[in-house]
Amino acid sequence: MSLPQLSNTLPRVADALRRTPLHRQHAELGAKLVPFAGWEMPVTYEGIREEHSAVRTHAGVFDVSHMGEVEVEGPGALAFLQRVLSNDVAKIALGGAQYSCLCNEEGGVLDDLFTYRLGGDRYLIVTNSANHDADLAWLGRWSRQLGDVTVRDVADRYAMLAVQGPHARGIVSRTLGIELPARMRVATARIGGRPALVCGTGYTGEDGVEMLLDPEVAPPIWAELLDAGVVPCGLGARDTLRLEVCFHLHGNDLTPERNPIEAGLGWCCREETGFVGAEPIAAARRDGTAEKLAPFKIEGAGIPREGNPVLSAGVPAGVVTSGTFSPSLELGIGMAYVRADLAEPGTEVEIDVRGKHRHARIASKPLYSKEK
Amino acid sequence: MADAHYPDDLLYHDQHDWARLEGDDHAVFGITWYAQDSLGEVVFYDPPEVGATIDKDASYAEVESVKAVSDVIAPMSGEIVEVNDALEDAPEKINEDAYGEGWLVKVKLTHPEEAGQLLGADEYRKLLENS
Numbered sequence: 145m146s147l148p149q150l151s152n153t154l155p156r157v158a159d160a161l162r163r164t165p166l167h168r169q170h171a172e173l174g175a176k177l178v179p180f181a182g183w184e185m186p187v188t189y190e191g192i193r194e195e196h197s198a199v200r201t202h203a204g205v206f207d208v209s210h211m212g213e214v215e216v217e218g219p220g221a222l223a224f225l226q227r228v229l230s231n232d233v234a235k236i237a238l239g240g241a242q243y244s245c246l247c248n249e250e251g252g253v254l255d256d257l258f259t260y261r262l263g264g265d266r267y268l269i270v271t272n273s274a275n276h277d278a279d280l281a282w283l284g285r286w287s288r289q290l291g292d293v294t295v296r297d298v299a300d301r302y303a304m305l306a307v308q309g310p311h312a313r314g315i316v317s318r319t320l321g322i323e324l325p326a327r328m329r330v331a332t333a334r335i336g337g338r339p340a341l342v343c344g345t346g347y348t349g350e351d352g353v354e355m356l357l358d359p360e361v362a363p364p365i366w367a368e369l370l371d372a373g374v375v376p377c378g379l380g381a382r383d384t385l386r387l388e389v390c391f392h393l394h395g396n397d398l399t400p401e402r403n404p405i406e407a408g409l410g411w412c413c414r415e416e417t418g419f420v421g422a423e424p425i426a427a428a429r430r431d432g433t434a435e436k437l438a439p440f441k442i443e444g445a446g447i448p449r450e451g452n453p454v455l456s457a458g459v460p461a462g463v464v465t466s467g468t469f470s471p472s473l474e475l476g477i478g479m480a481y482v483r484a485d486l487a488e489p490g491t492e493v494e495i496d497v498r499g500k501h502r503h504a505r506i507a508s509k510p511l512y513s514k515e516k
Numbered sequence: 517m518a519d520a521h522y523p524d525d526l527l528y529h530d531q532h533d534w535a536r537l538e539g540d541d542h543a544v545f546g547i548t549w550y551a552q553d554s555l556g557e558v559v560f561y562d563p564p565e566v567g568a569t570i571d572k573d574a575s576y577a578e579v580e581s582v583k584a585v586s587d588v589i590a591p592m593s594g595e596i597v598e599v600n601d602a603l604e605d606a607p608e609k610i611n612e613d614a615y616g617e618g619w620l621v622k623v624k625l626t627h628p629e630e631a632g633q634l635l636g637a638d639e640y641r642k643l644l645e646n647s
Contacts, residue, residue, distance in 0.1 A: 176556070191557050192582040380556070380583050447560055447580050469559045469582045498578070498585070500562075 164209035165303045165359040166366055173376055181274035183210040186378040196384050196471040198375035199348050203309035205366065205374045206382055212276030212299040213356065214269040214283060220292025221265040228286050229259060230404060230421070232414040236261040241328045241345055244412050245404045246279060247421030251428065252400035253407065255279050256392060258345055260330040268298075268330075268341070268356075272394045286420070302341075303362035307374060308352035308385075316353055319372040320365070324353055336361030347382065349389030349510060384468050387477060388512035390439050396450055397437060397465045397479050406433035406481065408509075435462060436487035438506045442476035442495065446502035453496040454480045454504075461486055464495060472512045476502070520549050523615055527631055528640035529591035531573075534615065541628050543592060546619045547579065547610065550644055556581040558610040563599040564621065570594060572630050577620060579610060592630045594623035 161184040164170075170177060175186035186207065188195060198204045216225060225233040231244035238261055246255045255275040260268045271279045280297050287295045307316050317324050325331035327344040334340065338358035346352045357365060370376060383393070392398050392407060403421075404413050405428040415422040415429070442448060448467030455461055467478030478495075486493060489508040494501045526534040532551035536544045552558065560580040570576040575587035576596075599621050603609060610618035635643065 187583065188556060193557055193559075384582060445560065445562070447585065449585060469580070471582065 162210070164207050165362040166207045166209065169363060169366055170207065170376075175376075175378060178379075180379060181210060181272075183273060185210060186376075188378040188380045189376050192378070192380035192384060193471045195375060195377035195381035199309045199350055199377060199381060199385055200472060201310065203307060203312040203315050203352075203374045204377035204381065205369050206306040206308070206377050206379075207303075207362075207366070208306050208354070208382075209303040209359070209362070210273040211304050212271035212273055212279070212297075213302050213304075214271060214276075214280060215296040215298045216267045216269060216283070216287075216293060217263075217265060217296070218293040219265055220290055221267055224287055224290045224293040225259065225267060226417050226419065227290060228283060228420055230409075230413040230419050230425070231259075232417050233259065233267075234417075236267075238264070239325065239329055239331060241330055241343060242412075245398070245409060246282065247404070247419065247425065248400055249420055249424075250400075251403040251421040251424035253394065253398040253402060253404055253409075254282060254400055256394050256398055256409070258343070260341070260343060262330065262332075262341070270304075274395055300359075302356040303359040304354060304356055305362065305366065305369070306346055306348075306352065306354045306382075307369065308346045308348040308350045309374075310351060312350065312352035312374070315369070315372050315374055316355075319368050327351070336365050347391055348385040349391070349512070350385075383466075384471055387466050387468055387479070388470050388472055389510040390479065392437075392479075393466055402437075402481070403428050403433070405429050406435055407437045433484060435481045436484045437465070437479055438482050438487040439479050439509055439511050440477070440493065440495075440504045440506050441473070441511060442478075443503045443505055446495070446497045446500065447476040448478040448480075448495045448497055448502070448504070452478075452480075452498075454482050454486075455494040455496060455501065456483065456486055456491075458494075461493065467495075470512065476504075477511050482506070520553070522549065522637045522641055524637045526615065526637065527591065527634035528637065529573075529589060529634055530640075530643055531589040533589055533591045535591040535631070535634060536615075536619075537628075537631060538622075541625045542597070543594070543623050543625055544619050545588075545591060545621050545623060546614055547588060548640070549614050551586075552611045552614050552618070555579065555586055556583060558607045561600075561603040561607045561610065561620070563603070564596050566596050566599060568596045569626075570596060570623065572627070572633075579607070588620065590623075591634055592623065592625055593627045594625040596621050597624050598622035 341356040415426040452464040462482035
């Protein structure tokens with residue numbers, strides 16, 4: 145048999161892979177380590193389904209130290225962020241968090257990211273690791289143009305742990321002896337005797353926190369969480385969890401060639417703020433787009449994968465950008481850019497999975513929810 | 517998914533498939549412990565049709581884990597006479613019992629002499645050590 149490759153892997157053969165401060169812990173736990181965006185990352189420890197289920201029913205911890213951090217500070221910080229980010233940055237209260245897109249002049253999505261307001265004119269942006277260097281260059285260019293603001297790469301300053309699941313907050317709060325910020329809020333804390341940031345955000349559809357730690361204390365904190373019953377989870381489960389709740393993955397569902405409107409992210413674009421890309425995005429919102437990103441479920445056998453063609457009445461009608469087996473629903477699920485008239489929930493389409501046409505139905509977001 | 521093991525009574529293909537010869541011209545095929553471990557939890561097995569002709573070194577089926585899909589390579593040539601239907605509802609048997617309940621197909625061999633080109637368990641273990 146031919147052995148599998150992790151999708152979204154960006155191997156950089158010439159470069160040595162970077163390692164997180166928890167690399168040794170992953171190796172000792174017997175994790176399957178794979179190259180991911182230039183990093184050597186755990187894809188799973190005991191199995192993706194088990195880890196997935198731990199996050200849906202209990203609590204799991206992900207080492208996401210590969211993600212990047214950028215600090216933005218100065219009297220011009222708000223004006224600068226308002227110019228480069230799609231959302232209304234003025235709405236972020238002190239200690240607040242906000243999701244937005246970083247767009248190019250054509251309205252294409254360079255990255256999707258969370259911004260946390262740490263001080264009056266001090267913000268922290270968390271970037272996707274594959275985009276971190278390009279984001280920095282882009283932000284640097286605009287900061288020099290607008291002035292009164294400093295953009296600092298602080299990625300090396302932090303390890304990042306995401307603790308997610310219905311019991312995640314309780315366990316973190318008890319184990320580390322700290323008070324946690326509410327959802328969509330950020331707070332400073334002392335963790336392992338060092339300053340840390342705790343954010344009420346995540347990428348799984350479950351309650352939980354993301355913690356930015358001093359890299360030196362990441363190993364003991366990781367060990368404390370595991371001792372408290374939190375299950376170590378890899379990027380494999382992170383992907384199935386996020387796709388079940390239709391969170392976008394940049395590089396798959398979002399690219400510089402697609403705008404936030406067709407991606408279903410119009411809600412985090414405030415064109416009246418005049419951000420870079422606002423005009424084409426306003427036009428897309430007004431005129432509609434030829435295609436839209438739509439979640440779907442396979443009816444019957446088959447697992448859709450990135451790149452599979454979508455067909456309607458036998459005619460090409462789109463492409464799958466994310467696809468997997470859903471451990472919660474036990475069927476194939478995905479998101480695809482389809483002809484706009486097909487994007488309504490309930491519409492039947494076919495997915496060409498390696499030459500086999502699989503029946504699928506466009507669904508509403510999220511694909512999985514607890515109430516059902 | 518117990519520890520790695522490669523039974524001595526099987527023949528191995530370097531693409532991580534095994535064949536168990538039955539009589540002069542029949543064989544059962546499956547994937548090795550190494551293959552299922554690399555793949556992770558198998559969630560879907562797409563078997564060939566009974567009666568289909570398969571060629572040595574070519575793909576005859578697909579197995580999928582949560583994360584990825586893989587072609588299954590035929591260790592020998594022949595005609596499919598039976599597929600393991602139990603895997604439709606329990607594909608995880610490929611992980612749990614790769615050489616037993618996780619078998620994939622039974623084949624009537626058209627070139628039984630191809631067995632001479634396959635590896636013994638020791639040779640296959642060496643191949644894995646050096647890869």
